[in-house]
Amino acid sequence: xxxxxxxxxxxxxxxxxxxxxxxxxxxxxxxxxxxxxxxxxxxxxxxxxxxxxxxxxxxxxxxxxxxxxxxxxxxxxxxxxxxxxxxxxxxxxxxxxxxxxxxxxxxxxxxxxxxxxxxxxxxxxxxxxxxxxxxxxxxxxxxxxxxxxxxxxxxxxxxxxxxxxxxxxxxxxxxxxxxxxxxxxxxxxxxxxxxxxxxxxxxxxxxxxxxxxxxxxxxxxxxxxxxxxxxxxxxxxxxxxxxxxxxxxxxxxxxxxxxxxxxxxxxxxxxxxxxxxxxxxxxxxxxxxxxxxxxxxxxxxxxxxxxxxxxxxx
Amino acid sequence: xxxxxxxxxxxxxxxxxxxxxxxxxxxxxxxxxxxxxxxxxxxxxxxxxxxxxxxxxxxxxxxxxxxxxxxxxxxxxxxxxxxxxxxxxxxxxxxxxxxxxxxxxxxxxxxxxxxxxxxxxxxxxxxxxxxxxxxx
Numbered sequence: 304x305x306x307x308x309x310x311x312x313x314x315x316x317x318x319x320x321x322x323x324x325x326x327x328x329x330x331x332x333x334x335x336x337x338x339x340x341x342x343x344x345x346x347x348x349x350x351x352x353x354x355x356x357x358x359x360x361x362x363x364x365x366x367x368x369x370x371x372x373x374x375x376x377x378x379x380x381x382x383x384x385x386x387x388x389x390x391x392x393x394x395x396x397x398x399x400x401x402x403x404x405x406x407x408x409x410x411x412x413x414x415x416x417x418x419x420x421x422x423x424x425x426x427x428x429x430x431x432x433x434x435x436x437x438x439x440x441x442x443x444x445x446x447x448x449x450x451x452x453x454x455x456x457x458x459x460x461x462x463x464x465x466x467x468x469x470x471x472x473x474x475x476x477x478x479x480x481x482x483x484x485x486x487x488x489x490x491x492x493x494x495x496x497x498x499x500x501x502x503x504x505x506x507x508x509x510x511x512x513x514x515x516x517x518x519x520x521x522x523x524x525x526x527x528x529x530x531x532x533x534x535x536x537x538x539x540x541x542x543x544x545x546x547x548x549x550x551x552x553x554x555x556x557x558x559x560x561x562x563x564x565x566x567x568x569x570x571x572x573x574x575x576x577x578x579x580x581x582x583x584x585x586x587x588x589x590x591x592x593x594x595x596x597x598x599x600x601x602x603x604x605x606x607x608x609x610x611x612x613x614x615x616x617x
Numbered sequence: 618x619x620x621x622x623x624x625x626x627x628x629x630x631x632x633x634x635x636x637x638x639x640x641x642x643x644x645x646x647x648x649x650x651x652x653x654x655x656x657x658x659x660x661x662x663x664x665x666x667x668x669x670x671x672x673x674x675x676x677x678x679x680x681x682x683x684x685x686x687x688x689x690x691x692x693x694x695x696x697x698x699x700x701x702x703x704x705x706x707x708x709x710x711x712x713x714x715x716x717x718x719x720x721x722x723x724x725x726x727x728x729x730x731x732x733x734x735x736x737x738x739x740x741x742x743x744x745x746x747x748x749x750x751x752x753x
Contacts, residue, residue, distance in 0.1 A: 501659070508651045535658045539651040569649040569657070576648050608647040 328475030330415035330483075331455075335471075338452060341416075345423040346449030346458055347371070352465045353378050360462060361385050361393025364429045364444040367460055368488040369405055371427055376405070392442060395431050395484050402488045403509045406518035410498045410506045413483035415475060417497040419450055421487050424496035428487050430459070433480035442481065491522040494529055504535055511539065516546035534560065538570060545577055553577040561593075568597040572608050579612040587612040660699035663706035667694055670709060 327335075334341070350371045355363035359378060362385055366378040384401040385393045402409035412418055418428055428447045435441040445461035450471070457474045461467040478485070487495055491510065495503060507522035523540035527533065541556035557574035560567055571594035578587035591609035598605050670676060671694050677687035697705070 501655075504655055508655055511651055535651065535655045538649075538654045542648065542651050545648065569654055573648050604647055604649065611647060 327472040328415075328479060331472045331475045334415055334419065335452065335455065341419055341452070342423050343452045344450070345419075345425075346451075347422065347425055347427050348448075350427045350446060350448045350460060352460050354463045354465075358391045359386065360444045361398060364446050364460075365393075365398050365401055365488075367446045368427060368429050368486075369402070369407060372407055372488055372490050374405060374407075381405075393444065395486075398429060398444070398486060399509075400513065402486070403506075403513035403515065406491065406510065406513075406515045408487075408489040408491055408493070408495070408503075408506045408522055409509065410487045410489075410495055410502050412485050412487065412497065412502075414497075415471075415478075415483075418447060418485050420497050421495065422447060422449055426487055426489060426493075426496060428485045430474075430478060430486075431481040431484035432474070432477035434477055437480050440480070443477075447485070491518040492525050494525055500526075500530055500533065504533075504539070507536070507539055511543060511546065516543040519543040520547065532563075534564065534567065538573070541570075541573065541577075545573065545580075548580075550577045550580040554581065565593075566597055568594040568602070568605060571597065572605050575608050575612045584612065584615070656699075660702065663702050664699070666709060667702050667705050 350367055353363045353366050353370075355378070359382065362378040362382045365381050365385055366376050369376040369381070381401055384404060385397045387394060387397070399409045399411070412421075412428075418430070421428055430445055430447050432443045432445065433440045434443050443462070445459045445467070447457055447459055448466075449458035450456065451458065451468075452471075454468070455471045456468045457471055459467040459469055459474075461469075487498070489495060491507075498506070503526055507519055507526055510516075510519035510522055520540055520543035523536050523543060526536045527540065530536065537556065537560050541553050541560065544550075544553040544556055554574060554577040557570050557577055560570040561574065564570075571590050575587045575591035575594065578584075578590060588609065591605065591612050594602075594605040595609055668691070671680075671687070671691050680687040680690050694702075694705075
């Protein structure tokens with residue numbers, strides 16, 4: 304059974320090398336020359352395997368990532384969210400938004416080093432590849448589940464292969480032709496191993512946009528336990544509570560922000576709404592006036608807020 | 618036989634039209650979204666980075682060497698929009714690392730960056746589309 308995987312990897316690798324200049328990719332070379340703290344081997348066995356049916360590598364890959372993250376999802380469940388019939392395929396941005404619509408943190412990375420570090424931390428990643436040449440592309444989604452630096456291999460759930468071993472530099476070549484697109488999909492209360500604050504925050508805010516405030520709040524809580532005092536995350540957490548109609552807790556969250564930084568007009572503005580929605584009109588008006596006083600004429604939004612919360616309480 | 622809309626169809630169309638007239642949740646219309654806050658925080662940190670760059674001693678000296686009043690350069694940077702500042706910040710990011718003030722010697726890339734910024738301001742070049750050239 305196993306030789307067939309090997310054979311597939313060899314065939315794939317050869318077809319890939321045919322198009323490449325035949326040298327090791329720069330990211331692979333970097334990793335092999337100095338792997339730092341990275342363990343030599345990692346494999347996440349707990350990623351389930353859903354073999355793809357024709358054209359359906361996108362839904363299959365997304366479903367594997369979501370199922371690993373604890374959701375009872377099968378490929379058929381996500382076809383409608385990511386499959387574009389007219390193109391007989393899946394667009395990468397649709398995978399991002401579908402992951403978020405399912406309440407999962409989705410963070411893109413273009414760095415092989417980051418991809419491997421996430422795998423070492425036990426986080427699988429959806430990877431986008433062009434298995435053929437740029438002029439004659441064959442786009443493909445798969446799930447990276449591990450690697451073996453001694454054998455210079457990446458371990459994938461790919462197509463109909465439960466455990467595909469692909470030479471690392473062959474992978475880099477196919478990955479490069481797909482603009483190095485990889486996506487880490489995590490439960491909202493799990494911290495990514497590599498993401499910078501901006502990437503993680505954007506992923507949490509993405510959950511808000513996808514109307515998943517519950518998961519957004521969890522993501523902000525997780526973020527704040529790692530980066531306490533980050534104002535954007537504090538605001539996001541408060542906004543998520545507001546979206547959950549927990550106006551009392553949102554009020555408390557906004558108050559904590561303005562206690563730390565009384566010049567944060569956005570927090571005063573949103574505090575006004577949290578108070579207004581609880582019927583505390585006078586306090587709402589006072590908060591809105593603080594925002595107006597800070598921003599002066601520079602921001603008309605705060606004046607609109609003041610106007611709105613001055614109306615009789617709902 | 619001509620098409621005659623049934624009662625259900627008329628009701629559906631009426632409902633669709635009336636729904637467009639119902640204002641969305643009135644009291645949260647002006648809530649400042651997290652996306653906007655992230656943008657603003659990003660803009661503020663970009664601005665901070667660019668301002669501290671032009672305030673660096675070595676950078677100020679470089680400005681003077683090219684006949685530009687460093688305070689004037691700083692004032693111009695302060696007047697740039699968030700988008701423009703973002704573009705400079707991106708350029709700063711792409712400069713080779715390790716050229717903090719402590720090294721005292723400005724690398725070639727930083728010098729080129731400053732010269733281009735200056736020549737743009739003097740209307741000799743047009744590399745950064747955001748610089749306000751003095752003749753305009």
